[in-house]
Amino acid sequence: MPPEWHPQDWLWIGFPHDAGEWPTAFARAQEEIAAFANAVAESGQAVRLLVRDAANDARARSLVSAAVTLERREYGDIWLRDTGPLIVSDGAGGRGARRFGFNGWGGKYRMAGDETIGAALARDAGMEPVVADWILEGGAIDTDGTGLVVTTEQCLLNPNRNPQLSRGDIEDRLNRDLGFERVLWLGDGLLNDHTDGHVDNLARFVAPGRLALPVPTGADDPNRAIYEDARDRARAFGLDIADVPSPGLISDGDFVEPASYMNFCITTHLVVVPTFGSVHDGDGVAAVAALFPDRATVGLPGGAVLSGGGGFHCASQQMPTP
Template identity: 75%
Template structure:
């Protein structure tokens, strides 16, 4: 499986459509996802924005530039990182789409189309589709392109996913299905993350053997201990750890949202970072720009997207090119 910074042919993005899943924030969530799609398209990379029906296609067309391609599809929610295809590449550059079982993040949110959208868009892209015999969401893993993958025990060892599989059996399947030769296990994911601790909200590779993990920057940060444990585990695994700022406490009433700058999306020319209007936004963008000097790094408001349960990385899936 190529790293995310490998050259991409296009980016799939899901467009929010369901007012039940996005109570009170649907229009703003649509605007924020559209701004994300526009930014990637304007950077020079193709974008395929999935829309659910005619009304949502019209709404998306109002919000996006002509550079964004709209595709009408049947899908439940926008989180294509988890329901879309994971594309692997052979030594000759030949690409194949891997699909895994999907059970609505442990049975929490089971919606029409989420089981089938990954295979559908992969087949329409001309990819051979192979289905694995276990449950895995794309947001549960992050890789550096050299065979190393990082994940969390909270998610991949959760009994609501693959209770029949041991840790070693999961490692063997990660190698068999995606080519990973080394698994780095972190512990817990962010507080109140309904995905049961997806790693793409906690720790992200920014180069071979180089990983970015937040450090708490405010006294009331609800994830301080989680960040500290993740950095320690990554360092003990021999990874070069880059400390990112955390947005701190981002709350909706008394509920601590799983807000994270780590849910950034790497595209061929651009890195799109979710921002939340906190004092740390600028520092996060500046640090990521230093880590990706060959790409433009932009911060885009993502509070409404977060209210739906994720970020820009969660809502997108890349199509790697046949060669870097």
Template identity: 55%
Template sequence: MTRLVPPAEWAPHAAVWIGFPSHPDLWVEDLEPARTEVVAFARVVHAEGRGERVLLVAADDEAATAAQAMAGDFAEIVVESFGDIWLRDTAPIVLSDGSARDFGFNGWGGKYDLPGDSDIGMRLATDRKLAVERCDWILEGGAIDGDGTGLVVTTEQCLLNPNRNPALSKMQIEQRLCNDLGFAHILWLGDGLMHDHTDGHVDNLARFVAPGVLAIPEAAENDPNWQVYQQAAAAAAAMPGISVVRIPSPGRVLRDDEIVPASYMNFYIGNAAVVVPLYGAPNDAAAVAALQALFPEREVVGLRADAILTGGGSFHCISQQIPG
């Protein structure tokens, strides 16, 4: 019997939701550069029709008009109000039978409580006419990554954080991951990246690239996250059935003299292309080459994501695939 789980990201997609920067008061001078980076990402994912259908989600009519002007005919524009573009965390998670699960959302532990984010998942599912079930606990899509077999990886820093589900124990959270998303085996890592406002989302730290194969960064010189990577690799290697591959890290990336959670792990696996965020770091090309070796049947494309990163995330964070 086939387990009802979210398909692995490398499984075929019918479409992908991608958040389009919509609020000038949030993005300020980064609004237009972020829009340019998002559309460039969406264009590579579409791959001139060889990839997948792109659904650019705009929060209002002004943003929708801008998205249409920039994207032309390759994307469908969906207008649904939201707080910000991080649809990996707020859009529904679609399972292998085409049904969807929508979870509670509290602004990453109360940090960013923006109107529209708590119900955008249900509205997007309804717009796609998906059978959707509401699950009564807090879970963001970027906090988990599965390999399609029932194996999922997450971090204790995020899922066990008292600002998410303070009444639930680790065992109870594991049970909910099993009941609501069909997972059978859970790999717990410890902390996520330094200065990550999501409290350590795993999609910045460790990603499945094949069944049972987990990619984790290899620390660069002066890397502020070297201990995080070391501990994650050790935890993964200790779990039976998992092999670890190492991907170069961007190392210490500064914006306005502050360390930011820049990560090549925030790549998106599309039907035709794998899109990797780049930061102008020495390991940019090496990371693309390492991922190309893991995805030989797809084109691995590196794109700058500096403006998107000012909002706190990158390509994986702004997207949520619809299997099909």
């Protein structure tokens, strides 16, 4: 499986279609996803924005530029990082698609289309997906392209995913299905992450052997201990660590949101970082930009999207160039 910074033919993005997922921020979530799609398309990369029905299509067309391609699809949640196909290289200039079992993030969230959209996208791209015999979401893993993958124990060892598999079994399957020869196990993901601690909200590879991790900001940063534990484990693994400030405490009433600049999306020409109206937004975007000197970096509001359970990285899936 190539790293996300490998050149991409296009980026799939899911467009919000169910107001029930964003009861107080549906229109704003659509606008934030449209701005994300526009930024990537206008950077020179093809974007395929999935829309569910005629009304969804019309709303998206009112928000996106002509550079964005709309595709009518039967999908549930917009989190294509988890429901879309994972693309691998065959080592000979070709590519293949992998699909895994999906159970609504441990049985918590089920929507029609979530279990079928990955295969449909792969087949329309000319690839018959190979379906694995275990449950895995794409946001639960991140790779540096050398055969190394990072994940969290909270997610991949959660009994609501693969209770029949041991840690060793999962490592064997990561190798067999995606070519990962080494696994860095972090502990927990962010507080209140609906996905049971997906790693793409906590730790991201930015180069071979180099892992970006958040630095807590403010005495009330709700994830301080989680960041420190992840840093200790990454150091013990021998990785080079890049610091990215946390947005700090972001809350909706009494609910602490799992806000993170780490949910950035790497595309061929552009890196898109979610922002949350935090005083640390500027520093967070600048820190990510410094990690990708070969690309432009932009911060875009992502608070409304987050209120539905994810971010820009979660809502997208790339098609790597062969």
